Amino acid sequence: xxxxxxxxxxxxxxxxxxxxxxxxYLAKQRGFRRIVLIERESALLTxxxxxxxxxxxxxxxxxxxxxxxxxxRVNLPKFVRDWxxxxxxxFTKLYAIARRNxxxxxxxxxxxxREIGAKIQPADSSLKALFxxxxxxxxxxxxxxxxxxxxxxxxxxxxxxxxxxxxxxQSSVTAISxxxxxxxxxxxxxxxxxxxxxxxxxxxxxTYSGLNQFKGDFAGTRxxxxxxxxxxxxMQAPSALRGLGITVMDGPFFSIMPFPARGLHTLSHVRYTxxxxxxxxxxxNPYQKLYQYECATRVDRMVRDVxxxxxxxxxxxxxxxxFEIKTVLxxxxxDDGRPILFEKHPELPGCYSxxxxxxxxxxxxxxxxxxxxx
Ligand SMILES: Cc1cc2nc3c(=O)[nH]c(=O)nc-3n(C[C@H](O)[C@H](O)[C@H](O)COP(=O)(O)OP(=O)(O)OC[C@H]3O[C@@H](n4cnc5c(N)ncnc54)[C@H](O)[C@@H]3O)c2cc1C
Numbered sequence: 001x002x003x004x005x006x007x008x009x010x011x012x013x014x015x016x017x018x019x020x021x022x023x024x025y026l027a028k029q030r031g032f033r034r035i036v037l038i039e040r041e042s043a044l045l046t047x048x049x050x051x052x053x054x055x056x057x058x059x060x061x062x063x064x065x066x067x068x069x070x071x072x073r074v075n076l077p078k079f080v081r082d083w084x085x086x087x088x089x090x091f092t093k094l095y096a097i098a099r100r101n102x103x104x105x106x107x108x109x110x111x112x113x114r115e116i117g118a119k120i121q122p123a124d125s126s127l128k129a130l131f132x133x134x135x136x137x138x139x140x141x142x143x144x145x146x147x148x149x150x151x152x153x154x155x156x157x158x159x160x161x162x163x164x165x166x167x168x169x170q171s172s173v174t175a176i177s178x179x180x181x182x183x184x185x186x187x188x189x190x191x192x193x194x195x196x197x198x199x200x201x202x203x204x205x206x207t208y209s210g211l212n213q214f215k216g217d218f219a220g221t222r223x224x225x226x227x228x229x230x231x232x233x234x235m236q237a238p239s240a241l242r243g244l245g246i247t248v249m250d251g252p253f254f255s256i257m258p259f260p261a262r263g264l265h266t267l268s269h270v271r272y273t274x275x276x277x278x279x280x281x282x283x284x285n286p287y288q289k290l291y292q293y294e295c296a297t298r299v300d301r302m303v304r305d306v307x308x309x310x311x312x313x314x315x316x317x318x319x320x321x322x323f324e325i326k327t328v329l330x331x332x333x334x335d336d337g338r339p340i341l342f343e344k345h346p347e348l349p350g351c352y353s354x355x356x357x358x359x360x361x362x363x364x365x366x367x368x369x370x371x372x373x374x
Pocket of ligand 1: 013014015016017018019038039040041045046047048049050051052053054055056057171172173174206207208209210211213230231232324325326327354355356357358359360
């Protein structure tokens with residue numbers, strides 16, 4: 001067999017929502033036939049694509065980044081259209097504005113929602129009564145949904161199979177290099193098999209926190225990344241909060257959101273959810289760092305502070321916590337914006353690094369890919 005016979009159309013590194021969806025896109029929309037997806041875990045969508053707040057954004061979250069808010073408004077209906085079974089809509093979503101230390105007032109928030117065309121109406125008195133009026137200026141009823149990561153993973157499994165994509169689990173790509181005849185070569189390590197490599201015309205690096213953890217000719221992304229170890233506490237909501245999703249803006253900032261994959265709620269708090277952070281560096285492997293971290297929960301502190309605004313949270317039952325690395329672009333630290341990272345590597349023609357930022361940004365990525373001549 002010649003090396004041309006072994007040449008793949010594409011290697012996708014990372015079997016999260018982005019890697020899986022891009023592999024399916026290449027197979028079904030771009031006619032790629034020989035695709036291999038390499039994933040270090042033993043199943044699809046088990047990392048950031050599972051360990052998150054499950055919010056299908058609709059703009060409300062981003063009063064400080066109009067572009068991100070606007071893109072969310074454009075993308076949400078598409079996400080609901082394409083993954084209807086994975087989207088939960090049957091809960092009441094409230095955004096409340098804190099009186100003190102908030103970066104927006106209720107008036108500014110309402111104006112911002114009108115500007116981005118997002119539905120907003122005053123919450124009725126029974127819903128307002130859930131909040132401590134001395135700390136909360138106003139409460140609004142909005143339209144925001146949640147996604148079920150398990151259902152997305154089931155979709156990905158079936159669609160990858162239909163698209164003929166071969167998946168290699170429990171395998172990590174360690175290096176990306178130039179191969180013979182303008183091809184790319186990825187080196188693969190697995191605890192269960194000897195080291196191997198694959199040659200491909202294209203490589204899509206969809207590894208989220210692991211984006212820059214490659215040796216070989218890979219020079220890294222030009223966009224700076226920041227990593228955080230995050231904790232989302234999984235709670236059994238008390239009857240007063242069941243069927244509700246609540247976000248308090250925009251300073252004290254906490255959320256209690258349905259987490260459909262477990263039938264529970266996540267609790268997050270701007271002060272206690274991020275446990276530690278660092279700037280991306282090639283010699284600090286975020287996955288290793290999380291693995292070595294003690295992961296001691298801060299749920300007590302979350303509940304204590306959230307309970308001042310929303311007393312019913314004291315009756316929630318803590319189940320366990322999702323710890324994960326959250327990776328954001330350094331340039332958006334200040335405004336909370338979540339643009340995509342989409343980079344081609346001049347040193348490795350055919351190699352792309354992609355980071356979505358949030359789940360509905362998949363459409364921004366697919367739009368970029370549509371414009372690529374592959
Ligand atoms: C705490 C938290 C809350 C969030 N809340 C929301 C929210 O409410 N709504 C929203 O839209 N977004 C949210 N996000 C962002 C969202 O989770 C991500 O944008 C999305 O999941 C990224 O998908 P991905 O496929 O790029 O990453 P992942 O799902 O992390 O996939 C990357 C995959 O690459 C694999 N991998 C890494 N390195 C290698 C390697 N060298 N070789 C092989 N495989 C490798 C990993 O194991 C992983 O499976 C949140 C994120 C976090 C962490």
